[in-house]
Amino acid sequence: MELLFVQALSGLASAASLFLVASGLSIIFGVTRIVNFAHGAFYMLGAYVAYTLTSRFAGPLGFWGGLLVASLIVAALGALMEMVLLRRIYQAPELFQLLATFGVTLMVQDLVVVIWGADDLLGPRAPGFTGAFSLFGRNIPTYDLLLIALGPAVLGLLWLLFHRTRWGVLVRAATQDRDMVACLGVNQKWLFTSVFALGVFLAALGGALQIPRTTVTHYMDLSIIVEVFVVVVIGGLGSVTGAFVAAVLVSELNALGILALPKISLVAVFLVMAVVLVVRPFGLFGKAERAPRSSAGTSFRPWKPMTSIERIGVALIVALAALLPLFAGNYALSVGSEILVFVLFAASLHFMMTVGGLASFGHAAYFGLGAYGAAFAIKFLGAPMGVALLIGPLFGLAGAVISGWFCVRLSGVYFAMLTLAFAQIIWSVAFQWVEVTGGDNGILGIWPSRWASSPEGFFWLTLAIVAVSVALLRVLVFSPFGFGLRATRDNTLRADAIGIDRKSVQWAAFIVSGTFAGLAGALFAFLKGSVFPETLGIPISVDGLVMVLLGGIETVSGAVVGAIFYKALAIWLMSQTDLSKLVLGAIIVLLVVASPKGIVGFIEQIRHRRPPSPNGAGSSAARADASDALGIAKMKVAE
Amino acid sequence: MKLEVAELNSFYGPAHILFDVGFAVGDGEVVAMLGRNGAGKSTTFRTIMGLVSRRAGLVKFEGDEITRLPSYEIVRRGLGYVPEDRRIFSELTVEENFEVGRQKPRPGAAAWTPDRIYKLFPNLGEMRRRLGGDMSGGEQQMLSIGRTLMGNPSLVLLDEPSEGLAPKIVEQMAGAILAMKREGLSIVISEQNLHFAKLICDRAYIIEKGRIRFSGTIDELEAHPEIRDAYLAV
Numbered sequence: 001m002e003l004l005f006v007q008a009l010s011g012l013a014s015a016a017s018l019f020l021v022a023s024g025l026s027i028i029f030g031v032t033r034i035v036n037f038a039h040g041a042f043y044m045l046g047a048y049v050a051y052t053l054t055s056r057f058a059g060p061l062g063f064w065g066g067l068l069v070a071s072l073i074v075a076a077l078g079a080l081m082e083m084v085l086l087r088r089i090y091q092a093p094e095l096f097q098l099l100a101t102f103g104v105t106l107m108v109q110d111l112v113v114v115i116w117g118a119d120d121l122l123g124p125r126a127p128g129f130t131g132a133f134s135l136f137g138r139n140i141p142t143y144d145l146l147l148i149a150l151g152p153a154v155l156g157l158l159w160l161l162f163h164r165t166r167w168g169v170l171v172r173a174a175t176q177d178r179d180m181v182a183c184l185g186v187n188q189k190w191l192f193t194s195v196f197a198l199g200v201f202l203a204a205l206g207g208a209l210q211i212p213r214t215t216v217t218h219y220m221d222l223s224i225i226v227e228v229f230v231v232v233v234i235g236g237l238g239s240v241t242g243a244f245v246a247a248v249l250v251s252e253l254n255a256l257g258i259l260a261l262p263k264i265s266l267v268a269v270f271l272v273m274a275v276v277l278v279v280r281p282f283g284l285f286g287k288a289e290r291a292p293r294s295s296a297g298t299s300f301r302p303w304k305p306m307t308s309i310e311r312i313g314v315a316l317i318v319a320l321a322a323l324l325p326l327f328a329g330n331y332a333l334s335v336g337s338e339i340l341v342f343v344l345f346a347a348s349l350h351f352m353m354t355v356g357g358l359a360s361f362g363h364a365a366y367f368g369l370g371a372y373g374a375a376f377a378i379k380f381l382g383a384p385m386g387v388a389l390l391i392g393p394l395f396g397l398a399g400a401v402i403s404g405w406f407c408v409r410l411s412g413v414y415f416a417m418l419t420l421a422f423a424q425i426i427w428s429v430a431f432q433w434v435e436v437t438g439g440d441n442g443i444l445g446i447w448p449s450r451w452a453s454s455p456e457g458f459f460w461l462t463l464a465i466v467a468v469s470v471a472l473l474r475v476l477v478f479s480p481f482g483f484g485l486r487a488t489r490d491n492t493l494r495a496d497a498i499g500i501d502r503k504s505v506q507w508a509a510f511i512v513s514g515t516f517a518g519l520a521g522a523l524f525a526f527l528k529g530s531v532f533p534e535t536l537g538i539p540i541s542v543d544g545l546v547m548v549l550l551g552g553i554e555t556v557s558g559a560v561v562g563a564i565f566y567k568a569l570a571i572w573l574m575s576q577t578d579l580s581k582l583v584l585g586a587i588i589v590l591l592v593v594a595s596p597k598g599i600v601g602f603i604e605q606i607r608h609r610r611p612p613s614p615n616g617a618g619s620s621a622a623r624a625d626a627s628d629a630l631g632i633a634k635m636k637v638a639e
Numbered sequence: 640m641k642l643e644v645a646e647l648n649s650f651y652g653p654a655h656i657l658f659d660v661g662f663a664v665g666d667g668e669v670v671a672m673l674g675r676n677g678a679g680k681s682t683t684f685r686t687i688m689g690l691v692s693r694r695a696g697l698v699k700f701e702g703d704e705i706t707r708l709p710s711y712e713i714v715r716r717g718l719g720y721v722p723e724d725r726r727i728f729s730e731l732t733v734e735e736n737f738e739v740g741r742q743k744p745r746p747g748a749a750a751w752t753p754d755r756i757y758k759l760f761p762n763l764g765e766m767r768r769r770l771g772g773d774m775s776g777g778e779q780q781m782l783s784i785g786r787t788l789m790g791n792p793s794l795v796l797l798d799e800p801s802e803g804l805a806p807k808i809v810e811q812m813a814g815a816i817l818a819m820k821r822e823g824l825s826i827v828i829s830e831q832n833l834h835f836a837k838l839i840c841d842r843a844y845i846i847e848k849g850r851i852r853f854s855g856t857i858d859e860l861e862a863h864p865e866i867r868d869a870y871l872a873v
Binding site: 166170172173176184185186187188 | 715722726728738
């Protein structure tokens with residue numbers, strides 16, 4: 001009992017930082033509608049900058065002043081990012097904004113290592129709060145008590161800010177209807193920038209306050225961002241009170257869960273989240289979102305099946321690819337097979353995102369499940385490769401059945417965040433359940449059967465499987481199922497009105513996509529001969545997203561081209577530089593800003609060039625307007 | 640001229656909505672923009688306010704061109720806008736809604752305050768702390784107009800202020816608009832309802848399928864019932 005109480009106190013102390021970061025994310029989302037993935041990066045930067053300042057300037061003033069100044073510096077960086085990057089993409093679909101901020105996250109990860117080194121850093125203790133007091137024979141740091149008091153204090157201050165100042169009233173108004181606020185003479189640009197700065201300040205302060213408690217590491221950004229996503233999903237995006245309640249809930253579940261289920265404490269949090277989302281899809285304190293401005297895959301050029309000439313062209317390209325083993329060496333073949341595996345992975349995600357309009361940020365989950373499924377088949381059943389290649393996709397399918405059931409209840413950013421959370425849960429299971437998965441050491445010795453064990457054989461096998469799978473996905477796009485799915489994407493309400501059951505159609509698409517991702521994962525396991533938790537990691541999910549984006553999300557199967565281009569580039573980059581994340585992040589950011597239509601979209605645009613519009617306005621303006629018009633149509637239906 | 644609009648064209652995606660729309664409003668004038676549902680009245684207002692991104696033409700306000708200015712800048716120059724669907728902030732109180740609309744006073748004119756607006760719309764004075772979402776349609780319309788007045792405009796675009804309101808409230812609304820006129824405000828009202836326009840307007844334009852079809856005084860319009868029958872629902 002005493003132990004429980006002590007744990008609960010420690011949980012409350014952890015809740016403070018979590019609340020700060022989550023409320024910042026929530027406030028930013030409320031006004032700008034951007035889910036700032038880089039929030040974790042700002043949290044981490046807050047901790048690093050505070051470390052530097054507090055180590056340099058001793059004493060109470062140096063310490064507390066250091067925390068404050070560090071948070072202000074990072075807030076200024078956040079405002080800079082808003083002005084330079086985000087202002088260019090407010091009109092873009094939400095997915096692009098998430099990706100752009102993710103690109104920034106990647107860049108910060110490498111920059112932090114360049115500036116502060118890769119080693120964990122231990123900051124100074126807080127002056128005046130170095131001691132501990134004894135409770136039930138256990139020591140509780142006085143710093144924890146300070147944090148426990150800080151959470152409600154910040155909540156109160158934020159409440160005053162939002163209800164007792166003109167700025168706060170404007171922010172609350174903009175959270176509800178930002179266009180109307182502009183129509184009343186408020187300059188949204190500065191409102192957005194100031195909101196962003198406040199949100200980032202809270203994140204950085206959350207990070208800075210951690211330095212007396214934990215070491216500063218260059219991977220603290222991803223761990224906090226997933227926890228923060230869980231908090232805001234439970235609490236409701238846009239609600240500060242919700243962030244507070246959910247931060248306490250999640251921290252307590254973590255603190256007490258460790259006592260009850262030491263190995264799978266994350267699962268407890270996750271179960272709570274699942275229950276909350278089923279009962280209240282927009283979180284405990286959240287409100288229903290308006291229909292998104294435009295879904296990812298919406299295209300204004302109708303899709304058509306390939307003409308027979310195009311089919312012959314594709315067949316020729318596949319045949320040409322099949323000739324590769326005649327002149328390529330073993331290394332080139334293995335690179336070729338890897339690219340093919342990612343073609344299938346990207347195509348599976350592409351199907352979900354462009355045909356279904358469901359942007360998954362955790363697609364690696366099904367890729368990794370496929371890889372582990374194949375590995376289990378070999379390791380525990382001693383099955384041959386053929387069987388393992390069937391069991392792998394079945395794992396992907398099973399995972400998609402379960403997580404898809406929850407995810408399709410949500411849409412837009414909530415959907416993306418929930419898919420990410422699922423992927424992280426599965427990753428942590430693979431990481432922690434050492435007896436079965438081997439944990440960090442992975443599972444080794446997953447080699448292909450003899451008939452496919454040569455690099456040529458495996459390449460041909462992969463090519464055949466991938467070509468057939470991609471063709472199948474394309475057939476699905478133009479099947480009645482595909483039409484129904486596109487209907488739910490383009491207008492949920494109208495699809496409902498003509499009798500399409502949105503949830504089951506999207507769930508089915510989720511499952512199809514997860515199954516093919518699982519197949520790609522199973523092939524990947526045999527290609528590498530081993531499986532590690534990294535196959536389930538966020539970087540793989542993001543690779544998939546970038547491939548789809550690069551290929552062009554308004555296309556039928558642009559991901560194929562995107563995957564080939566991106567994977568080849570990534571493999572080449574890795575061999576050229578240590579700062580591949582920095583380069584990759586920069587490429588993602590540039591891509592989002594410069595070419596939202598992707599490679600294939602760009603080619604299509606040239607092929608189908610329309611007659612110039614009457615006032616010569618650019619196509620991007622036309623696109624923005626078309627989505628305007630769409631938004632209006634949606635609103636009319638809603639009325 | 641307070642407001643001059645010439646050769647206004649606007650587009651939603653590939654759809655061409657307004658065709659060379661032009662009209663003018665004098666100082667202190669109340670002008671009606673009449674037309675059926677979907678004729679282009681709201682789009683005209685939205686285009687003037689800079690809310691339709693694909694647009695061409697010329698908009699001059701108090702002699703300055705404002706065609707390419709951002710919405711907030713247009714408002715700050717004194718061109719107020721009350722949208723058709725009212726768009727009150729449902730989670731803000733009446734007073735907070737006013738606060739969002741508040742802008743600097745106009746030189747030479749008395750600043751609008753919540754108290755002055757409560758005199759114009761006495762109903763609102765009794766519900767200062769009520770949330771916008773908990774008000775009736777008529778009260779929301781009054782709140783929306785009052786909120787725009789807090790920006791101290793010299794001209795207001797009123798998009799269908801009588802739509803969906805009970806006859807008694809419509810009467811009250813007409814009285815309030817006339818009171819605004821007496822304060823020296825120029826007003827453009829979009830309307831489907833000729834009877835309402837007759838109560839308050841000096842002149843009228845008729846818009847149909849994105850083109851201006853008629854321009855003249857209300858009396859001239861009265862004298863030509865065939866125009867009314869061709870372009871307006873009666």
